Amino acid sequence: MIKIPGLIDPHVHLREPGATHKEDFDTGTASALAGGVTLVLAMPNTRPPIFDAETLEIALQAAGQRARCDYAQYLGAGPDNARSVAALARQAAALKMYLDATFGQLRLDDMSLWHDHFSCWPGDTPIVTHSESRSMGAAILMAHIYGKPIHIAHISLREEVLLIKAAKQHGIQVTCEVCPHHLFLAEGGIPLAPAGDDCCSDGLSAGRSEVRPRLATRADVEALWENLDVIDCFATDHAPHTLVEKDGENPPPGFPGLETMLPLLLTAVSEGRMSLDDIVQKSVINPRRIFHLPEQPETWVEVDENAIYEIKASEMHSRCGWTPFEGWKVKGRVCRVVLRGKTAFEDGKVVAETGYGRNVREI
Numbered sequence: 125m126i127k128i129p130g131l132i133d134p135h136v137h138l139r140e141p142g143a144t145h146k147e148d149f150d151t152g153t154a155s156a157l158a159g160g161v162t163l164v165l166a167m168p169n170t171r172p173p174i175f176d177a178e179t180l181e182i183a184l185q186a187a188g189q190r191a192r193c194d195y196a197q198y199l200g201a202g203p204d205n206a207r208s209v210a211a212l213a214r215q216a217a218a219l220k221m222y223l224d225a226t227f228g229q230l231r232l233d234d235m236s237l238w239h240d241h242f243s244c245w246p247g248d249t250p251i252v253t254h255s256e257s258r259s260m261g262a263a264i265l266m267a268h269i270y271g272k273p274i275h276i277a278h279i280s281l282r283e284e285v286l287l288i289k290a291a292k293q294h295g296i297q298v299t300c301e302v303c304p305h306h307l308f309l310a311e312g313g314i315p316l317a318p319a320g321d322d323c324c325s326d327g328l329s330a331g332r333s334e335v336r337p338r339l340a341t342r343a344d345v346e347a348l349w350e351n352l353d354v355i356d357c358f359a360t361d362h363a364p365h366t367l368v369e370k371d372g373e374n375p376p377p378g379f380p381g382l383e384t385m386l387p388l389l390l391t392a393v394s395e396g397r398m399s400l401d402d403i404v405q406k407s408v409i410n411p412r413r414i415f416h417l418p419e420q421p422e423t424w425v426e427v428d429e430n431a432i433y434e435i436k437a438s439e440m441h442s443r444c445g446w447t448p449f450e451g452w453k454v455k456g457r458v459c460r461v462v463l464r465g466k467t468a469f470e471d472g473k474v475v476a477e478t479g480y481g482r483n484v485r486e487i
């Protein structure tokens with residue numbers, strides 16, 4: 125049995141308010157605890173989106189009543205809220221800007237809309253962008269011009285990791301995260317190691333493999349692994365949609381990920397593809413520093429690094445009821461999670477109650 129600090133996931137979609145048939149603060153944070161995650165940063169692309177004082181209050185009320193692990197809520201950048209969200213910065217996880225195709229209504233198509241946000245946001249926390257490929261390059265340039273730290277969500281391409289590497293070498297304040305699905309799956313949902321058995325080697329159906337950014341080529345995935353030292357954080361981009369939705373006419377993009385991240389990463393450790401220290405750096409130390417998050421006292425995760433088992437959605441806590449990693453054989457199980465001195469998860473069961481979670485930005 126090994127003990128590691130509670131993980132921080134800087135990128136989750138908990139669907140509350142507006143789509144609680146997919147997830148809510150209760151089931152989403154139960155899923156977090158089952159995955160060894162004790163602090164989540166919740167994205168603002170809900171219905172309504174979280175982008176002013178009133179909607180922030182709605183999300184924080186819901187989280188205060190139902191969250192089982194600690195949390196902070198993102199604010200979303202809209203076309204005309206740069207000043208008003210900047211005034212709420214201290215209450216928020218950070219600012220999220222959607223600059224590319226995404227699920228939900230928060231999207232800033234016109235680059236001239238970006239300026240106001242980059243100039244107004246105070247910069248104590250980063251501006252997190254969903255920006256792929258060339259728009260990522262443009263966003264890094266604009267953040268640099270305005271002297272603001274920028275954090276690139278879910279990088280997936282070779283050209284992205286190489287540009288971030290070059291930007292860092294030039295002293296630009298840029299950080300980034302990678303999701304397990306962009307490290308372990310290639311386009312079509314084809315598994316790359318650790319692949320488990322033949323059961324899943326056919327990949328995923330078109331609807332189930334829909335995710336933004338899209339699953340990339342094998343060469344892109346290899347470039348992410350080769351440049352793991354450039355990547356600051358692991359993040360799930362936990363984006364639950366139900367199976368009926370994923371298998372239906374217009375499958376929405378997104379994968380659940382909170383309960384599979386640590387087992388997949390531990391499997392990579394057991395195969396010598398990364399170290400346990402990489403997990404602690406990228407899932408605890410770096411996100412805490414980048415987002416200025418407080419330490420969680422008496423908080424840890426007990427892991428059986430030798431347990432071998434199959435990933436099964438039927439054993440998970442997310443309301444969405446599926447996982448793109450169904451049937452994968454992994455090595456490394458979350459046995460117990462202690463959050464602020466209390467057992468929060470043990471023997472497959474979440475024991476932390478709804479409302480136990482704290483808003484780490486409460487002032």
Ligand code: NCD
Pocket residue numbers: 137169225226227228254334335336337361363364376377378379
């Ligand atoms: C996210 C969602 O469903 O909210 N989907 C996804 O494919 N990642 C939206 C997003 O992060 O772009």
Ligand code: ZN
Pocket residue numbers: 135137167361363
């Ligand atoms: Zn996301």
